[in-house]
Ligand code: NAP
């Protein structure tokens with residue numbers, strides 16, 4: 001392995017018998033296309049778009065080696081020769097662009113979502129409704145055969161190698177950790193017995209496929225669950241993997257059932273590179289680092305300072321298929337950064353839908369966007385510079401239209417400009433930075449501080465009008481709503497108002513949760529999303545790794561003020577938050593000791609505070625301020641006028657079109673798709 005100071009992100013990685021052209025690995029992502037109709041053709045386009053833009057090595061989404069190992073009953077498995085042909089669609093296009101591609105073999109074990117699941121021992125994962133039975137010794141033999149068979153078929157399909165998924169709490173990880181391995185035979189008990197299964201799989205694959213086939217092992221370096229592996233065991237296992245002729249060790253962080261966020265937006269950037277660095281010091285094969293790496297500069301620094309030999313980025317390749325090339329060319333400002341929201345990728349996968357990306361709706365839908373140039377260039381006016389208007393403007397300008405954006409505020413971004421002020425949501429700054437850069441680059445005319453009236457547009461020479469005027473906050477009809485104690489969430493965030501020590505929040509949707517987070521901190525306070533040590537302390541991650549799983553007692557921080565979060569419904573608050581992040585927000589409320597009251601009836605507001613009925617009893621919350629987060633209404637005023645006064649095509653998109661459950665994913669998708677049609 002090369003160990004000189006001159007190694008850069010674009011220095012090839014020499015594996016002896018083969019070379020990877022640079023140190024950028026596109027991490028494994030299940031896209032949902034694996035199981036979709038015509039999915040492999042679409043997957044090939046998806047991978048091609050990334051391969052032609054300089055990625056070094058692509059790892060496919062996890063593919064099961066047998067039926068028991070599937071993630072769900074219709075999950076993809078590679079076990080039969082007739083399946084090879086569809087995989088060749090992908091390997092061919094990737095190789096055409098000089099990149100390499102490895103197939104990830106993932107056996108779900110007790111994380112499978114079907115009744116046929118098996119694990120090291122009989123057990124039920126907290127994230128699956130099904131109980132796994134203990135795999136028999138005979139079935140273990142068969143499973144080793146199945147992994148080898150999948151690897152053989154992968155080689156036939158043209159893959160450069162395989163990645164064995166040994167982390168995130170899946171089947172192999174379930175054998176490695178005493179948490180889930182209670183076996184009494186040669187595959188359980190001692191450390192040597194627990195690591196036997198993965199070593200037998202690797203040795204069998206090497207025996208059958210020879211040396212010239214890349215084997216990557218995704219090693220769980222931090223289990224982040226009770227009775228996980230100890231640091232000593234992780235190191236000893238890494239050394240055994242090296243002896244077994246594994247080519248590359250990839251980093252895995254946290255089991256899926258761990259109650260610690262590992263990839264969400266509130267996780268600090270590069271939060272876990274330290275553990276890859278520690279493991280790298282113990283072995284002599286390349287180590288890949290991963291999790292919350294989304295910046296080109298960071299990726300370069302990681303390699304330059306020899307923290308790891310390769311950098312894995314997964315979601316950043318959904319957000320921007322060209323990220324690797326842009327890093328190579330130093331065009332950092334052109335990168336559409338992954339903001340780690342999970343909204344259009346992982347949350348979609350959990351709903352059994354095809355993944356995409358909030359900031360790039362073309363991801364995994366490449367075949368649907370074919371009109372790259374406009375048939376006839378038009379002059380278009382976009383009214384409103386929120387996510388819908390901006391994404392329309394950028395896509396339309398790329399196609400050759402002349403775009404003018406009118407924005408009533410002195411800044412762009414709409415709801416994103418508010419979201420970026422929430423602690424833990426700083427990544428929204430990146431999308432606004434990207435929008436700003438593209439406006440300049442594409443010569444889009446941006447007119448700020450301009451409150452448009454239809455009379456001004458009526459006789460203008462625009463050919464088409466796009467109304468992306470957004471939303472207005474809903475003001476509930478509560479007696480005393482005009483009281484000085486009442487503040488809208490927009491005013492709170494826009495004007496950065498300093499509120500009193502006791503605050504009630506009306507509305508426990510996404511914005512209510514965000515406002516809770518905002519009010520929990522004081523201005524100038526060190527924020528956990530920007531400070532790794534603070535994040536580790538709050539969530540109980542032990543960098544000293546004194547205990548199994550690298551856990552320590554969590555030290556959550558109480559909110560800086562007394563906060564009541566209220567909702568009329570009796571259901572769980574934040575019910576519609578994302579599947580993969582909602583639990584973090586709800587857990588955060590508990591950590592901060594926010595007082596949540598559901599089933600509330602609002603009576604009135606006066607100098608004494610907010611009068612409510614809760615559990616049939618009248619109560620006064622003697623708060624200093626009341627923040628209204630009661631949803632939104634569409635701002636359609638201009639569009640309605642335009643429909644009667646303007647004789648040219650008018651369109652309405654984003655929150656202006658539909659305020660109910662307005663979300664940026666839909667707004668951006670609508671903007672990009674409309675522009676693509678014109
Ligand atoms: P929302 O999710 O629809 O929540 C609105 C809240 O206001 C509900 O709790 C509702 O509960 C209450 N409400 C509605 N009408 C009311 C009335 N007349 N009087 C009093 N209370 C009323 O809307 P949002 O919080 O504004 O969020 C907008 C969208 O952005 C949502 O789709 C949300 O999921 C998304 N978002 C997500 C996140 C995130 O994932 N972290 C963050 C921000 C926004 P009751 O009717 O029961 O009182």
Ligand code: SF4
Nearest residue numbers: 338341342345357358
């Ligand atoms: Fe990243 Fe969000 Fe896009 Fe997923 S949806 S790739 S987390 S920006």
